[in-house]
Amino acid sequence: MAAPLDLDQLQTFVAIADTGSFTRAAERVFKTQSAVSMQMRRLEERIGKALFAKDGRGNRLTSEGEKLLNYARRMIRLNNEAVAAFDDNRLEGTLRIGTPDDYADRYMPEIIVRFAKTHPNVELFIVCEPSVDLAEKMARGELDIALVTHNPRIRASDVVRTEPLCWVSSANHPLPENASVPLAVGKRDCGWRQAACSALDATGKEYNILFTSWSSTVVAAAVLAGMAVSVLPESALRSGMKVLTQADGFPALAPVQIGIMKRPGLSPSLSTAISNHITACLDNITPQVTGDDLDGDLKGLARIPRARQNQLLSGW
Template identity: 30%
Template sequence: MARNLDITLVRTFVTAADSASMTVAANSLHLTQGAVSQQIRRLEEALGCTLFERDRRGLRLTPVGERLLGKARRLLGMNDEIWAEMSASAMQGRVRLGVPYDLVGTTLAPVFRAYTEAWPQIDISLVCGSSPELADALAAGDIDLAIIEEPVGATTGECLRVEPLVWVGARGGRARLKHPLPVSMVTHTCAFRPVVLAALRNQGFEWRTVFENGNIEATTATVRTDLAVTAWLASTVPADLDILGADAGLPALPNFSINLHLPRHGGDTAAQEFARYLREGLLRQREAA
């Protein structure tokens, strides 16, 4: 007799596997941690096997869970594709996406192209800003969804990827040796700024701001010409600049999450489909890395 998998349980399993944390999965799915645990247990009972083990670092897939994960992703992809195609008549209008300056031309560019090719009838408007500005715009209803960079930890959004925040300088440059340290930030509202300055203060570094006006091209120019150093996510560092390692003598910086935020009502069909492309696009980038 044919038996059917519950797609909701499968989606919860994949989210928990990707985040290796019940808490992060619960935040991403807008559920309680107890609800996520219960759904995982129901799936395990239905399949008659254990999918996760716990250790000090969080959740770890069992060998059976590892075998299930790839097929579960394909199942979800097919499910979401069917829903998108069958609801194509509803896919009209505009999507306003908020994106941090540093992700527009690097991490997210392939996702934008894939979405516009699949849904040419949807008008996409990009709103660039710092992560705090984008969070305010989403809350005000000025944008339909937002990619927000936040320190790793509790969030109301869905974690798409975690990346190291790194120091960046000119190739063979000497700005990192100057006192006080010249630091260039894109804007005074940059999500990285409080973390970077706190790290400098905690290690007793004197610093001065070289540039803060919201233009990433100008910030890049100050670093490229060795006027200053900056801090960016590792994947966004231009190839002609150096990631400054521990031997540079600068204080360590924490990891940051690239999080997807939707309005409380979840957004319309076009925004939900854009969210799916963002999830899958960043997942493919992570698997290819």
Template identity: 35%
Template sequence: MQGPLDLRLLATFVRAAHSGTLSATAVQVGRTQSAVTMQIQRLEEALGQSLFHRSGSGVRLTGSGERFLAYAERILKIHDEAISALSDKGLHGSILFGSPEDYLSAFFPALLKSFGTMYPDVEIKVVSAPTVELRMLLNAHQIDLALVSAPKANHTQDIVRTESLVWVGSKPSLELYDFGDTVPLALSASNAVDHKAACEAMAGARLRYKISYASNSLAGLIAVARSGLAISVMTKEAVPPDLHILNAPLPQLPHLGILIAFADSERSPAVEAFAGHIRSVLPSL
């Protein structure tokens, strides 16, 4: 091995090891895929070892890569801790943060502004996706932490904040629409928590409905609700001021708990600090 290891190469290597693809790693570290490939090659040359098996579907660690991953994670963690402890500027590092779009719209600007004021040297990259997809990204180590939704009754001890799901439309009551005996709904994708909650509530109330529009785009759901062609469902805090919250005869929707979920890996000081900030700030937003 020649000379000291470049921390930037270690960071890229750790991301690639967890994501399993160089294309995903390139997005995470803000470089091109060819630049990521060159960084991995430079690290392999410095170590004198092959760290990845490469194939068309991605990369996987060699035996040497698996052994080196634990060292690389420890080096990066200790580096961040040392910088945070001794620097007058506080924490350094980067965070990959995931959240459903409605939580981003309602809460993230305030969270980011207050955290950025305290820790200006921490970079936060944001991934917007429904809870089911965020869980998969966490399991694949493609994000560090995420806000996720869960039924309130299932996770009472871990809930950071409770949010109400509400029916939303362009008119203040269902009777003002000309829907007939079947209510058209604009919902998020079928694997999302709010989609399942809406369908279960309608079925429980024995109200006829049809899915007229399905998308994980909050902007798309809002646009359809504004058109008056369908009723949508979203968290109460995400409802724009020009739309109305509808009540009976539509059934009551459940409350959701918002939790912080982490990737199953060592958490950097920056990740721990951001999670602590969310716990302290989110309940009062």
């Protein structure tokens, strides 16, 4: 029988993938750099494949490393759930969570299920409002945790996911040629609306705001009915939507970052528990539709590893 994989080695491996550096990973897992290097050599020997390749002065994951990363995250997550299930000092109380409704629709089901399994004595109180309003509630101490669109110019949050922001229309209703683009977007202070309008302004493409709503359901309905174009993060794409690219005359948009805000004074154990569940669930999210369901080339949209976020987003 083959020897099982070492969870400690897998945790170090994930830390390297997340930080993009053996040195920073060593700091995260409280080991020396030589100990980290030794662990990775042993892991490669156990797998029988090279997990890292030289990339200039640093290292990047090989295709085999990317394959192992998915398994490593799942094994660590399952281990943490198992340990928590037998913890006699379980967390108790109420946790007030805020999230925009589009994030709630896509991300919260798995987060709630996983958290409830490991912390059944914690009541979750969930508020669905725009990121702007959630930040204000956090400032007033009305929420403990908020999942928001990261915008360092306006509010501080810890980035937990980065993905492409896509132009979308209906796959079943073609847009009229040479016409002003009808948009379905959030209110004026919505970051995605501002990004869309700024991109269209920069290219001189005519557009008009046809629908304004904070409800992701309303915006999606307008798109699927063929009445408007909108912008959505990759994971929020739905069956029946078409991704519009530069070939369709739509400019590329900066990636979306999702961040976590935490109330100062929140119990460290409760904060760590929910933060870990949110991060793990977002790592596990995949697009809701496949390339076969979209007329647009969704398969060509590269998901951006968290380890490279700072590199890719420098300058924004």
